[in-house]
Amino acid sequence: MDKKIATYIFYGLWGVVAACLVWLFISAHIYALLTTFLCVAATLAWWGAVLGVTPRMRAIAMGTISGFWTVIAVLMFFPFSPPDAPEYIVGEVHRFSEMNHGFARAMAGVLGPKIANHGLVYEDAQYNYAEIYGMKRQLWQNSSPGARALFGATVVTDMLRAPNQIANEPQKVLPYPLTTFEGAYRDHKIGWNPGDELLADVAKKVGYKKARYTPEENALMVKALGKFFGSIDVGICRVDPRWFFTHDLINAGTPLHLEEVKNLKYGIQVFSEQNWTRINNDPGESWWSITKSGTAYSNSAWIAVRLAQMLRDMGYEARVGHGGQDYETVETPFSVYNGFGEFGRMSDAVVPAAGGARFKSATILTNFPMQVDAERRSYGVTRFCGYCDRCARACPVNAIPMGGRTVENGIEMWHVDKDRCARFRVGNLNGNCCNECVKVCPYNKPPTLFHLLGNYVVEHSPIAGRIFGSVGGLGLEDWLDYDNGLSEDFGVNEPARWILEDPGYKNTFPRLVGQYIFTEADRSPDEEWATGVGAEMGKVGVKYQGVVFGEIPKQYFDANGRPRNVHKDYPEGEQKIANVENLGRVLTQEEAEHLLKTGQAFTGGWYKKDEDVYPPRSPKYEKGRLSYAEASKLWVEEE
């Protein structure tokens, strides 16, 4: 070949490399990165094979490439210090009302009558389990035999959570067979066993065989027993009293007074995981989806009620909080402040040691004196989530925020739009849950050596977040597509559709549900969206940086572009939803104030003014900025 032409081609190839680099920096697209490397390789091959090189040039090229990868390897694998454990509390934190979490709002009618009566859309001869089982209302948890079996199990374990009621929970108390029922109420404590023998591995750690019941030894025993009973790991921390709900959900608003729980100083958290194969293969919008969380909830519940009963039988107080709705506390802070996890983009704690976002936990609140886990350290989760928005992009209803962390209730983290999330999960016409955010989270892979190394790299490396993350582009994780499992096309999501409220719907407040009054401050900001305004329905049908979020077939829309209640498994076509009444009773302002001021009804919500909360907030814990360390220390000292 003519040398001049060869040289022009050579310059042209470098031009292509330069163009690839521009493409890479503009798009942050994984294809740009791969194309850049291929173009560099082609250019080098042309250079060497056609134009020729000298020995010195060859040595320099080899040294440069080897050096480049050596630097990258050091940046990736050297044990750089992880970032500081994030300080999430930046302002005044108020206790949370259980009546205000997403599912509670959906069930209590705050989000509208259609979603509160969501079970009605499933009422046909084949699917009307509400009628078959004599339930007044169908819940999304019991829409399939598997889901009923799993969540049904937690109904049974609910009775074993505690020997006494706080805020009327547990609703029924079941004596635990074979144990000494008086437990915490007898006048003396008994030990682990008649010989006070420690578990052998604990004995080895402490250096003696017979128990002395020191806090350190107690913690080691509880951790060993928790794992022995089936927990992936066991976390122990002091309780921050702001984690207790102000009002209980199951009993529709019963207040939970801190005075009643002041003996509960420590939290023991046990972990189970939602099965990887199911998460990885079954679409989040399938009828199997709720069984994933149902399995993990019932597994962790069973571990916790047994461990708690053991502590009670030894003579200590122990109360269990477990899923689905049988908690007395917000669960996620336990995972963060026992040092096992960090808050991620989807608002939940991500616990790398327990399947990332796949875990479900149950918590034992106790006065059994234990040494709490070592001071929190960072796993780099919050830092990584700043670079990764896969969950936000995957969310069918835009409930997970993109961008940076924001402050709500004095806590700086990513806050999901819980009303959108819950409405979609409860009223999904294609299935009965979602799980999309969990499915795509890079932390959810099983703990093989390869992925443990991945967790290490993300924790320590200053560049791993940029490499694996995907904010503003299509990242490596997107391309690798670990959420594409063996089921391939059978595991692809259906278009996102959910039960909508009637056009123009606006809820009416104040509304009394049970003993709880929802006020104007509880109004959902998504009411207009819930009626079908914003017909793109989240991101479905939208193409974003190469990711297509699916299209909704035309037959699923009516003439006005609103989704019809066409159930994919329902052969008769659109299912009509009756003109359902909303739950509760609408009050006048005067009636509401009278009920609240006379103690006949209650209301809460962290966003309300102090004077609008009944019973009143704690001046000790809910005024001013109080760190976790300060609040939990004050709580331990509480007599």
Place this chain on the structure above:
Amino acid sequence: MFGLQIKKGGISAHLGWGELYLITVTSGMLLFGLWAWYDGHALGTPQAGWRFLLLFVVLVTPALSVLFFWKPRTS
């Protein structure tokens, strides 16, 4: 000078330290890709396994170009 001299039968090769270093780096990356491929299949995510392997194959192509095409001419 540090290097590797192989002389056996009709085969004769001399690898300098630079070549050895680059071959080690390249082999290491390909082995890492193989590990990722195996792990992907073990987890039931074969597509991720194949793509991870492909990623490392692509990343080492510049090194392969230098190793195979950058042969200095004697003249």
